Amino acid sequence: MRIPLIAGNWKMNKTIDEAKAFMQAVSEQVTDPADVETAIAAPALLLSTMLANNPGQKLRIAAEDCYWEDAGAFTGETSPQALAAMKITYVIVGHSERRAYFNETDDTINRKVHAVYRNQMTPILCCDETMGRLEAGEKIHWVVSQVTGALKGITEEQARQLIIAYEPSWAIGSGKSASAEQAEEGCYLIRQTVADLYSDDVANEMRVLYGGSVNPENIDSIMAKPNIDGVLAGGASLNAETYLQLVHYQ
Numbered sequence: 001m002r003i004p005l006i007a008g009n010w011k012m013n014k015t016i017d018e019a020k021a022f023m024q025a026v027s028e029q030v031t032d033p034a035d036v037e038t039a040i041a042a043p044a045l046l047l048s049t050m051l052a053n054n055p056g057q058k059l060r061i062a063a064e065d066c067y068w069e070d071a072g073a074f075t076g077e078t079s080p081q082a083l084a085a086m087k088i089t090y091v092i093v094g095h096s097e098r099r100a101y102f103n104e105t106d107d108t109i110n111r112k113v114h115a116v117y118r119n120q121m122t123p124i125l126c127c128d129e130t131m132g133r134l135e136a137g138e139k140i141h142w143v144v145s146q147v148t149g150a151l152k153g154i155t156e157e158q159a160r161q162l163i164i165a166y167e168p169s170w171a172i173g174s175g176k177s178a179s180a181e182q183a184e185e186g187c188y189l190i191r192q193t194v195a196d197l198y199s200d201d202v203a204n205e206m207r208v209l210y211g212g213s214v215n216p217e218n219i220d221s222i223m224a225k226p227n228i229d230g231v232l233a234g235g236a237s238l239n240a241e242t243y244l245q246l247v248h249y250q
């Protein structure tokens, strides 16, 4: 039984006061994590405020990225060890914006996946896909190579915990979501890739999310698909009321 996960990604948005107001509006209105899990990924400098304003701790607090070393002379980076010490649950790794604007590669993403597991947190691994590749029919190779590259050296036990988000870059922030069928196809391909790398058993345990212009109008049809276990929402997670509509999609 895979528990649905409704995750938000704030990106580089919100001040400390705005983060606090969001938490006060949302933290006690989310679902029981045993039924539907909820998470918000926020910039590192907002995480303490969010953790301090999460009384029932039903909402998981996540980081948007981290470095692959635990500590040291890496000016400006976010330590996975420090995130773990704060009790951060999830860390997004390999978001398409990190790949596109900060030159992240499958190799650096793989190092980050290891760092997140080494520090007893769980990665939300994002896999990108461009329209050009989709039109060229390259999608299978693209998703397979990203998942395979990111999971090098990851054990079967670790892979069972994994969360992968299928996020076509043409759907991110564009207001143009993939159709539920396209989203299902991408999530299915990812699950098959994990089945080939590990086993059907591992692939059936691992959760796959869809991300790309998810909103309260389209979440129902997306969540109805068998290989989609949740969503990663950017824009729609910024407003407390809209995020709660996603959470209570059923």
Ligand code: PEP
Pocket: 009, 011, 167, 171, 172, 173, 174, 175, 211, 212, 213, 214, 232, 233, 234, 235, 236
């Ligand atoms: C994202 O940031 O991962 C994302 C999917 O953004 P949006 O929902 O705004 O398209």
